[in-house]
Amino acid sequence: MGDNALWNMKASALLELMTAGEVSATEVVEAFLDRISEVEPKVGAFLEVMREEGLAQARRIDKLRQSGEYPGLLGGLPVAVKDNICVAGARCTSGSRMLANWIAPYDATVVRALKEQGAVIIGKTNMDEFAMGSSTENSALGLTRNPWDPRRVPGGSSGGSAAAVAAGEVPLALGSDTGGSVRQPAAFTGVTGLKPTYGRVSRYGLVAFASSLDQIGPIAADVKDVCLLMDVISGFDERDSTSEDRPVPSYSRVLSKSARGLKAGVPKECLTQGVSRGVRECFERALEILEDLGIGIKETSLPMIRYALDCYYIIAPAEASSNLSRFDGVRYGLRAEAKSLEEMYMRTRRNFGPEVRRRIMLGTFALSAGYYDAYYLRAAKVRTLIRRDFKRAFEEFDILLSPTTPTTAFLLGERTQDPLSMYMADVLTVPANLAGLPALSVPCGFEDVPSGGNGEKETLRRLPVGLQITGRPFDEETVLCAGYAFYQAVAAAVEAELTCMRKGLGQVG
Amino acid sequence: MPLKAGAGSGGKHTPKIDVKHVARLAMLKLEDGEAEKMQRELQSILEHMEELFSLDVKGVEPSFGSFDGAELRLFPDEVRAGLCRNEFLRGVPAVRDSYVMVPRTGQEQGSPRKNNEIEGEWRARDGR
Numbered sequence: 001m002g003d004n005a006l007w008n009m010k011a012s013a014l015l016e017l018m019t020a021g022e023v024s025a026t027e028v029v030e031a032f033l034d035r036i037s038e039v040e041p042k043v044g045a046f047l048e049v050m051r052e053e054g055l056a057q058a059r060r061i062d063k064l065r066q067s068g069e070y071p072g073l074l075g076g077l078p079v080a081v082k083d084n085i086c087v088a089g090a091r092c093t094s095g096s097r098m099l100a101n102w103i104a105p106y107d108a109t110v111v112r113a114l115k116e117q118g119a120v121i122i123g124k125t126n127m128d129e130f131a132m133g134s135s136t137e138n139s140a141l142g143l144t145r146n147p148w149d150p151r152r153v154p155g156g157s158s159g160g161s162a163a164a165v166a167a168g169e170v171p172l173a174l175g176s177d178t179g180g181s182v183r184q185p186a187a188f189t190g191v192t193g194l195k196p197t198y199g200r201v202s203r204y205g206l207v208a209f210a211s212s213l214d215q216i217g218p219i220a221a222d223v224k225d226v227c228l229l230m231d232v233i234s235g236f237d238e239r240d241s242t243s244e245d246r247p248v249p250s251y252s253r254v255l256s257k258s259a260r261g262l263k264a265g266v267p268k269e270c271l272t273q274g275v276s277r278g279v280r281e282c283f284e285r286a287l288e289i290l291e292d293l294g295i296g297i298k299e300t301s302l303p304m305i306r307y308a309l310d311c312y313y314i315i316a317p318a319e320a321s322s323n324l325s326r327f328d329g330v331r332y333g334l335r336a337e338a339k340s341l342e343e344m345y346m347r348t349r350r351n352f353g354p355e356v357r358r359r360i361m362l363g364t365f366a367l368s369a370g371y372y373d374a375y376y377l378r379a380a381k382v383r384t385l386i387r388r389d390f391k392r393a394f395e396e397f398d399i400l401l402s403p404t405t406p407t408t409a410f411l412l413g414e415r416t417q418d419p420l421s422m423y424m425a426d427v428l429t430v431p432a433n434l435a436g437l438p439a440l441s442v443p444c445g446f447e448d449v450p451s452g453g454n455g456e457k458e459t460l461r462r463l464p465v466g467l468q469i470t471g472r473p474f475d476e477e478t479v480l481c482a483g484y485a486f487y488q489a490v491a492a493a494v495e496a497e498l499t500c501m502r503k504g505l506g507q508v509g
Numbered sequence: 510m511p512l513k514a515g516a517g518s519g520g521k522h523t524p525k526i527d528v529k530h531v532a533r534l535a536m537l538k539l540e541d542g543e544a545e546k547m548q549r550e551l552q553s554i555l556e557h558m559e560e561l562f563s564l565d566v567k568g569v570e571p572s573f574g575s576f577d578g579a580e581l582r583l584f585p586d587e588v589r590a591g592l593c594r595n596e597f598l599r600g601v602p603a604v605r606d607s608y609v610m611v612p613r614t615g616q617e618q619g620s621p622r623k624n625n626e627i628e629g630e631w632r633a634r635d636g637r
Contacts, residue, residue: 105593105597106596198574199575212573212574238584241583242581307560310558310560311561314558314561328536329602330601330602330611331602332601333602335602335603339612340613341611341612345536346538347538349536358547358550358551360535361531361535361547361551362551364531364535365526368530368531374522381572382564382566384570423554435575436574
């Protein structure tokens with residue numbers, strides 16, 4: 001087993017094999033389930049693996065194919081779903097003790113779309129509690145490790161989904177992105193992730209964190225597979241009042257378009273935000289590659305994005321404090337025993353973890369009488385200024401480029417005691433959420449860091465670096481087109497490392 | 510860089526947060542020792558946001574959503590099949606008939622009964 005193993009193949013290749021009748025959906029799903037059994041003890045990406053349901057769905061898909069029926073765009077492909085997205089009949093914990101035993105009574109719109117297109121939901125993935133965090137360490141229910149280095153975080157909050165794809169446990173996954181929670185873990189684990197334009201993908205069935213920022217997005221090994229998932233999950237949904245009713249292109253089709261002649265801006269502010277040397281070097285090489293592809297690159301300035309992180313850490317907690325008020329023991333999940341209603345609220349809400357409590361406090365403060373204007377309203381105005389910056393930039397440029405994250409994956413425990421240093425991990429990703437823009441993270445190289453051995457044998461660890469491509473609202477096509485062109489140029493090198501890492505994970509020890 | 514871990518900026522604009530008051534608004538109970546830690550952490554987060562106050566935002570319209578012109582749609586006012594009540598109630602911690610039950614909010618004569626006693630009674634009655 002190795003390069004040609006089913007679990008090491010991309011979704012598009014697996015689909016071709018299944019369509020040609022060379023392998024069955026059951027064989028594909030079994031291969032991934034076996035892979036999960038093999039490496040999950042080292043990775044910890046899943047909160048729940050849905051073995052029986054997955055195999056039953058795979059058999060249904062095989063029957064459809066045998067009888068000559070079309071099994072859907074994703075017919076037989078395993079997909080992992082972040083545990084804040086509802087799958088009917090399955091636990092939906094949001095990584096919280098508060099919802100540890102809550103069973104979702106319905107499918108999220110994206111999950112329904114996956115099922116309709118023949119996907120096999122294979123499990124629910126670990127995440128920071130209520131998607132608040134950048135390392136998945138805030139999960140109350142389990143520890144996820146970075147498959148590239150088990151001492152490091154996979155990023156977050158969709159750390160489970162990204163780690164599962166990177167480890168070859170699943171070819172496709174869904175995450176959610178409020179301030180970078182799809183792109184940052186994708187960058188940390190060497191896979192591809194897209195935050196779609198706000199309103200492009202339905203949020204119905206997503207546990208709300210910050211409603212004006214949240215978007216569900218795909219994570220996969222390459223841009224082509226991301227397009228495949230986007231083709232399934234995009235589009236209008238009347239159940240989400242912020243879903244946009246406008247035509248959806250075929251994203252897979254944009255891959256045949258040329259990126260030549262696109263104009264790209266590099267906001268100079270993005271390279272001053274604590275970007276490490278290794279990340280900067282990879283980013284600069286990526287710019288050279290893009291230029292060779294015929295993309296025009298010019299430095300630009302978005303002066304307001306230096307305020308984006310502050311702005312985000314007022315708006316997101318403010319919305320969260322309101323959204324999370326529903327977890328009071330009355331209607332969902334956990335209820336603490338108490339004599340009075342108020343005592344029940346208070347005792348139930350003891351079960352929020354420290355970061356969630358911190359953000360509820362911060363958000364409640366920012367919305368409270370006497371401080372609303374100074375904090376929340378001011379942040380909402382700064383958000384306008386940030387959006388204006390982007391609008392201006394997109395008059396001149398088709399896409400904007402930056403590293404996805406200032407550094408590569410940090411060590412487990414390295415930032416848990418200092419909330420501010422954890423927040424810094426989002427500094428390059430939050431602007432796209434504040435402005436509602438589509439943004440892709442695609443692998444662009446590796447940084448070699450010391451493995452931190454006990455001094456005897458100091459070796460180097462390869463840690464992936466992500467390139468972020470941001471586009472105009474509802475112009476995922478251009479973002480994906482540029483991302484695809486770029487990835488073709490680095491795919492051989494990136495995938496050789498990925499395969500090598502995956503093989504190493506499977507070895508005993 | 511707006512947020513720098515470690516160095517405080519002095520906090521010219523940053524008020525001292527009354528964490529007990531905020532916790533009360535948020536329906537959170539801070540345990541012994543937690544209030545001081547929370548105070549320190551929030552205070553340092555807010556101090557690092559000081560730079561926001563250097564921006565002139567006079568006359569700037571606030572953005573509460575993601576882009577200009579985005580409007581919330583309303584459902585048409587018509588009856589249609591929704592989520593089945595029973596399916597929803599299955600996830601509710603305490604249910605009696607088709608009602609969500611909570612501890613008694615008003616005081617009647619006599620000592621208030623424990624929630625688990627009441628719940629036990631309902632369960633017995635509902636045969637659960």
